[in-house]
Amino acid sequence: MPPLLELVGITKRYPGIVANQDVSLAVQPGEIQALLGENGAGKSTLMKIVYGLVRPDEGEIRWQGEPVVENSPVLARKRGVGMVFQHFTLFETLTVAENIALGLEPADAGRDLEGRIRELSRHYGLAVAPHAPVWSLSVGERQRVEIVRCLLQSPRLLIMDEPTSVLTPQEANGLFATLRRLAAEGCAVLYISHKLEEIQALCHAATVLRAGKVVARCDPTRETARSLAALMIGKAPPEIEHRPAERDGPVVLSVAELSLPPTDPHSTALKGISFSLRAGEILGVAGVAGNGQRELLRALSGEDARAPAGAITLAGRPAGNLGPKRRRALGLAFVPEERLGRGAAPSLSLALNALLTGKRQSLTRAGLIRRGAVERRAAEIVRRFDVRTPGIQAEAGSLSGGNLQKFIVGRELIDGPQLLIAAHPTWGVDVGAATLIREEMLALRDRGGAVLLFSEELDELFLLSDRIAVMFHGMLSPPAPVRQLTPERVGLLMGGAGFEGGAGLAQAH
Amino acid sequence: MLRLTRRTNPSRSLEILAPLVAVALTLVVAAILFVALGKNPADAFAAMFWRPVQDLYGWSELGVKVAPLILCAVGLAIGFRASVWNIGAEGQIVVGAIAASWVALAIGDGGFGLPGWLLPLLAGALGGMAWGAIPALLRTKANANEILVSLMLVYVGGFLLQYVVRGPMRDPMSFGFPQSPMFPDPARLPILLETTRLHLGFALALLAALVAWLFVARSYQGFVFRLSGVAPAAAAYAGFSRSRVIWGSFLISGGLAGLAGAAEVLGPIGQLQPAVSPGYGFAAIIVAFLGRLHPIGIVAAALLMGLFYLGGEIAQLELQLPIAITGVFQGLLLFFLLGADTFVRWRLVLGGTR
Ligand SMILES: Nc1ncnc2c1ncn2[C@@H]1O[C@H](COP(=O)(O)OP(=O)(O)O)[C@@H](O)[C@H]1O
Ligand SMILES: [Mg+2]
Numbered sequence: 001m002p003p004l005l006e007l008v009g010i011t012k013r014y015p016g017i018v019a020n021q022d023v024s025l026a027v028q029p030g031e032i033q034a035l036l037g038e039n040g041a042g043k044s045t046l047m048k049i050v051y052g053l054v055r056p057d058e059g060e061i062r063w064q065g066e067p068v069v070e071n072s073p074v075l076a077r078k079r080g081v082g083m084v085f086q087h088f089t090l091f092e093t094l095t096v097a098e099n100i101a102l103g104l105e106p107a108d109a110g111r112d113l114e115g116r117i118r119e120l121s122r123h124y125g126l127a128v129a130p131h132a133p134v135w136s137l138s139v140g141e142r143q144r145v146e147i148v149r150c151l152l153q154s155p156r157l158l159i160m161d162e163p164t165s166v167l168t169p170q171e172a173n174g175l176f177a178t179l180r181r182l183a184a185e186g187c188a189v190l191y192i193s194h195k196l197e198e199i200q201a202l203c204h205a206a207t208v209l210r211a212g213k214v215v216a217r218c219d220p221t222r223e224t225a226r227s228l229a230a231l232m233i234g235k236a237p238p239e240i241e242h243r244p245a246e247r248d249g250p251v252v253l254s255v256a257e258l259s260l261p262p263t264d265p266h267s268t269a270l271k272g273i274s275f276s277l278r279a280g281e282i283l284g285v286a287g288v289a290g291n292g293q294r295e296l297l298r299a300l301s302g303e304d305a306r307a308p309a310g311a312i313t314l315a316g317r318p319a320g321n322l323g324p325k326r327r328r329a330l331g332l333a334f335v336p337e338e339r340l341g342r343g344a345a346p347s348l349s350l351a352l353n354a355l356l357t358g359k360r361q362s363l364t365r366a367g368l369i370r371r372g373a374v375e376r377r378a379a380e381i382v383r384r385f386d387v388r389t390p391g392i393q394a395e396a397g398s399l400s401g402g403n404l405q406k407f408i409v410g411r412e413l414i415d416g417p418q419l420l421i422a423a424h425p426t427w428g429v430d431v432g433a434a435t436l437i438r439e440e441m442l443a444l445r446d447r448g449g450a451v452l453l454f455s456e457e458l459d460e461l462f463l464l465s466d467r468i469a470v471m472f473h474g475m476l477s478p479p480a481p482v483r484q485l486t487p488e489r490v491g492l493l494m495g496g497a498g499f500e501g502g503a504g505l506a507q508a509h
Numbered sequence: 510m511l512r513l514t515r516r517t518n519p520s521r522s523l524e525i526l527a528p529l530v531a532v533a534l535t536l537v538v539a540a541i542l543f544v545a546l547g548k549n550p551a552d553a554f555a556a557m558f559w560r561p562v563q564d565l566y567g568w569s570e571l572g573v574k575v576a577p578l579i580l581c582a583v584g585l586a587i588g589f590r591a592s593v594w595n596i597g598a599e600g601q602i603v604v605g606a607i608a609a610s611w612v613a614l615a616i617g618d619g620g621f622g623l624p625g626w627l628l629p630l631l632a633g634a635l636g637g638m639a640w641g642a643i644p645a646l647l648r649t650k651a652n653a654n655e656i657l658v659s660l661m662l663v664y665v666g667g668f669l670l671q672y673v674v675r676g677p678m679r680d681p682m683s684f685g686f687p688q689s690p691m692f693p694d695p696a697r698l699p700i701l702l703e704t705t706r707l708h709l710g711f712a713l714a715l716l717a718a719l720v721a722w723l724f725v726a727r728s729y730q731g732f733v734f735r736l737s738g739v740a741p742a743a744a745a746y747a748g749f750s751r752s753r754v755i756w757g758s759f760l761i762s763g764g765l766a767g768l769a770g771a772a773e774v775l776g777p778i779g780q781l782q783p784a785v786s787p788g789y790g791f792a793a794i795i796v797a798f799l800g801r802l803h804p805i806g807i808v809a810a811a812l813l814m815g816l817f818y819l820g821g822e823i824a825q826l827e828l829q830l831p832i833a834i835t836g837v838f839q840g841l842l843l844f845f846l847l848g849a850d851t852f853v854r855w856r857l858v859l860g861g862t863r
Binding site: 325334343346 | 512723727728729730732735736739740742743745746747748750751858
């Protein structure tokens with residue numbers, strides 16, 4: 001029997017870069033195959049070629065042995081190819097059900113769509129509310145909508161481009177069960193992820209891409225996470241070890257009894273949040289997505305400035321009612337959850353995106369942009385944070401997800417802020433780049449900066465944090481030193497144990 | 510079956526090609542129209558678009574038409590780039606003209622030692638700004654759709670004009686004609702070229718295009734406006750207020766439209782009349798998009814649109830065609846531009862059922 005999908009000698013060039021070079025691979029029905037590679041290795045491009053979004057310059061796609069002459073997303077879907085994208089493709093102003101209907105054939109969309117969404121999401125443990133408007137959803141919830149939309153079309157080949165980067169561990173496990181069931185029913189899965197443990201647990205085969213070329217095929221169950229990483233980047237990745245903070249500095253950020261009502265029915269109220277953060281420490285915030293992290297981050301960044309001035313003290317100044325610019329002037333840098341559209345403007349160049357949060361005094365003169373200074377700044381970020389891009393005039397939206405993330409983190413770190421607030425900074429970033437970003441955060445701390453790190457990955461929190469607090473239903477547990485904590489204890493708090501009598505009692509030790 | 514599918518990456522060169530294609534198609538359809546009307550299209554085109562600009566006077570008349578188009582379009586384009594949709598430049602022209610006339614008549618010949626036209630001109634800009642401030646206020650305070658509000662205010666402004674030329678500002682010596690007295694000479698805009706009607710407004714329009722280019726391409730605020738249009742969440746993340754961009758867009762575009770209205774009455778018209786603009790404010794929307802929202806493109810597009818106005822007048826005189834021909838040309842051009850722009854973003858696919 002011929003393979004379900006076969007790629008032969010696929011090459012795709014972009015100006016200044018070869019995204020795929022002579023790539024061949026085959027996928028059998030019922031097989032879960034991993035596609036591995038660093039950020040920018042060409043994985044997403046290859047998958048977009050299969051899905052008909054990008055035309056290859058050379059090479060052939062074969063579907064069940066037959067060459068595919070014409071390809072487009074519509075034709076690919078008709079063949080039975082489904083794809084969950086790395087970047088969201090949802091319309092913010094529409095509801096979940098409306099978004100899903102838009103992705104379906106009109107004939108399919110009408111018939112009791114909501115019922116089917118509910119059933120499917122219950123069946124696969126992917127909680128989505130059909131009536132919620134998409135703009136009100138967290139990144140994790142949006143990802144789930146995309147997955148449900150795909151599964152509704154009963155695909156024969158499912159492409160998942162980093163689907164779990166925003167799912168909680170429980171959700172990810174639910175998804176794996178789904179994928180295994182789909183595979184058992186004969187559906188093939190092409191799976192992209194940076195989480196090597198995940199790939200070992202899930203995939204039957206792996207193809208490794210490096211700089212657009214296939215460098216290895218292997219059986220992931222016979223490899224270790226370290227050997228897979230070595231295949232991807234060509235050498236063994238450097239390892240970070242937990243380094244405790246050396247000294248206690250003055251308080252940089254303190255939050256006192258911060259409570260905010262929700263702005264819409266789908267957001268979470270913040271309830272009496274208090275903590276303080278000292279110079280020279282990393283405070284980790286754990287929690288399952290949707291427990292108020294998004295709302296707390298907006299209140300801290302100044303995008304939501306409804307708080308009373310005294311509820312947030314930044315560098316000794318009441319700041320609860322200040323906007324983002326004023327808080328930046330007080331030494332705050334911020335890496336938001338969404339990189340495209342919020343952390344960076346996709347249709348503007350990297351240079352202009354470097355201007356976005358840069359110090360105005362040094363980058364403008366008499367109201368005009370000093371292009372030389374802006375370009376130097378962008379080039380410096382690209383160089384120091386190893387951003388792979390054809391140049392600083394490239395549109396931010398053309399960068400692969402991890403490279404854009406490196407750029408945004410770099411932009412926020414490059415001026416040496418007093419305080420960095422980072423939401424999922426290594427989200428969907430490859431091992432090498434994640435190491436770089438983590439090292440930079442540690443370096444900032446060692447220089448006397450403070451870091452507030454929001455993450456859903458406990459490994460990362462335990463690796464980097466000096467203290468950890470847990471968010472649950474809009475409350476925050478008192479931060480506890482990391483040496484007094486175990487992942488199990490934090491996991492229990494994430495599930496709400498100890499919060500019954502209010503956050504104050506949710507002692508982590 | 511024919512279908513449209515989204516292009517994966519629309520190209521910049523197609524974007525620049527689209528207006529040229531639209532102009533070509535407009536001329537083709539116009540030629541067919543002339544044939545249907547029993548005119549020789551070659552003669553008609555020569556009469557409309559060639560003979561008017563055979564001499565210096567013709568060019569100067571083109572400059573007179575182009576000035577208000579450029580002034581309005583560069584202002585509108587700044588807002589459009591920021592996704593602020595001021596559709597009401599026509600109303601802002603009218604209110605600018607009323608304000609300028611009022612000041613010109615009120616201060617008489619004396620201008621406090623300033624050139625007599627300066628204060629009326631400034632008043633015109635302020636009047637346009639004030640009219641533009643209404644949609645800005647309603648948008649930022651009440652979240653009212655600025656497209657509808659600014660458009661409706663065009664009609665309110667029109668009625669205001671009808672009222673003042675019949676009421677408070679009517680010339681008592683006009684034998685009942687609805688018009689103001691002629692402005693005193695010092696209040697009239699200086700003429701740039703002897704024996705023509707080309708006035709200071711034309712120079713101001715070119716200056717406005719230059720400053721707009723500087724604003725759009727080089728200035729920090731221009732970057733903030735653009736960012737706010739293409740990535741509002743990123744603008745909010747960086748701490749740039751959307752309200753300020755909305756206010757800024759309306760004050761700039763309203764002010765320039767008001768200036769255009771003032772320059773019309775202080776320049777070629779010389780008094781306030783019931784009609785101060787033959788639709789320059791609406792034509793400027795077409796000009797802005799035809800010029801790809803870029804100041805240099807806008808100057809080129811305004812020259813073309815000015816030629817339509819000029820040619821329309823000639824067609825009336827020489828070809829015995831109604832003046833509505835100008836509107837027909839504008840409509841065709843807008844239609845084909847929107848069509849061509851669709852194909853910049855989407856690709857036509859033959860066959861393939863859903
Ligand atoms: N539309 C595009 N225009 C220009 N370059 C692109 C475009 N899409 C991807 N690239 C480049 O191709 C390379 C591969 O990108 P991608 O396939 O997204 O990588 P991955 O998914 O493996 O992280 C990157 O260097 C990226 O910058
Ligand atoms: Mg990718």
